Amino acid sequence: MPEGHSVHRIARQFDRNVVGRVVSASSPQGRFAEGAAVIDGREALSVRAVGKQMFLEFDGDLWLRVHLGMYGAWDFAGEILVDPTIASANGRMGQTNQRGTELDAVYDSAGENSLSSIGAPRRTRVHVRMSEQTRGLADEGDQWPPPVVGQVRLRLLTDSTCADLRGPTACELQTPDEVQATIAKLGPDPLVDDPREAEEGFVAAVRRKPTPIGLLLMDQNVVSGIGNVYRAELLFRARLDPHTPGRDVPAELVRDLWRDWARLLQIGIETGQMMTMDDLSPDDWRRAMASRDDRHWVYHRAGLPCRVCGTAVVREEMGARKLYWCPNCQK
Structure with a gap:
């Protein structure tokens, strides 16, 4: 199950790659078709994570609320700009701050890059699975947009970045007042x-x-x-x-x-x-x-x-x- 750190990392990916851009939205699975139609063609204005929930703001006083729950995950594909504030901390957080040792990227047994999945700033074509408990999907090559794989509740697409949402507990549109009410309960x-x-x-x-x-x-x-x-x-x-x-x-x-x-x-x-x-x-x-x-x-x-x-x-x-x-x- 994704915990708080995963959701904050996902929010940072959205801030770098989606916020400030007009987004094409669709629901390949069909379960969020009406909501996707509402945000399709709108500009993403801001993003915030609170605990295990993420809130993505669109123009027109509209927010997308996503709670990944037990099995949800975002898949990112395309040109991914990585947060440089994360990169600046690599080699200093945790144990490395005691010795000043900088470590290279390490991929764990689930295929996740421990130190540079959000590491050195780069602009490259990659496919990243943003969830602690799930395995990264295979690179789909140069096809753009990438083919839909599996049950995608929501696809958000800019001119160069694709974010696919699978298996969330909650995926809904909220007004600003509803967002504040949700956060107030947390x-x-x-x-x-x-x-x-x-x-x-x-x-x-x-x-x-x-x-x-x-x-x-x-x-x-x-x-x-x-x-x-x-x-x-x-x-x-x-x-x-x-x-x-x-x-x-x-x-x-x-x-x-x-x-x-x-x-x-x-x-x-x-x-x-x-x-x-x-x-x-x-x-x-x-x-x-x-x-x-x-x-x-x-x-x-x-x-x-x-x-x-x-x-x-x-x-x-x-x-x-x-x-x-x-x-x-x-x-």
Whole structure:
């Protein structure tokens, strides 16, 4: 499932490649045909990501709201201008900032370029799958526009860039008031909201609820953008039992969770991966970027020894999702 970092990366791609251009819109699948007809021929004016949702503004006070949900993804094809602010951070975020080591691009086992999928500024014909959990599609060659592959809910096409949306939970048009109402229901996002107000809002929301912290972190009304991977990793990094009621978690520990989330979110955006391991050597960092099995403390490690204490990692159902945690380190 795409988590917050993926949606922020996608929004940056739209900002670089679609915003400021007139867009041709269609729904090859047919399920968004009426909406596509409304935005067809309009100029894209701005884009913003909040948590797991993206909002693309068109002229005429019209917004496209997309929630990728469990299976949604955007495919980009054509001439892709990569965000130079991301490129400037490569070699400095995460482990590399400790050693000043600049690493080359690394493609993981799912075909995702960990360090330069949004890396050095370039203008080239590429086909990029913008989602953490999905594999990139094959290059379709020089045919333009590229052929439609699979069930495409929405295709947005400029003179040189194509963005295909597949499998979203939500794809709808909204007025400015509806956009504000949607965002108002969401919890704070470290990259969107005022840092102090967002932190205080998160602490207050957690501390007043009897709900287990493992559920609260997945509640998009409490905090935006955290999904199953980040939930497990944040709780382990805090050495926090996922069953602890939110109101029983010390306020300072809730603040630490927020600040760690802000840090991991930024690393995810700048590397393209949900990297949650600390203090890795350059070689271990590259291995982690190339293999998801080496990237996390507990996620997807059920039955394997905890990397810290050796206790078998537990997997259980919480909030209809698989939760991974160490019963020794997180007690």
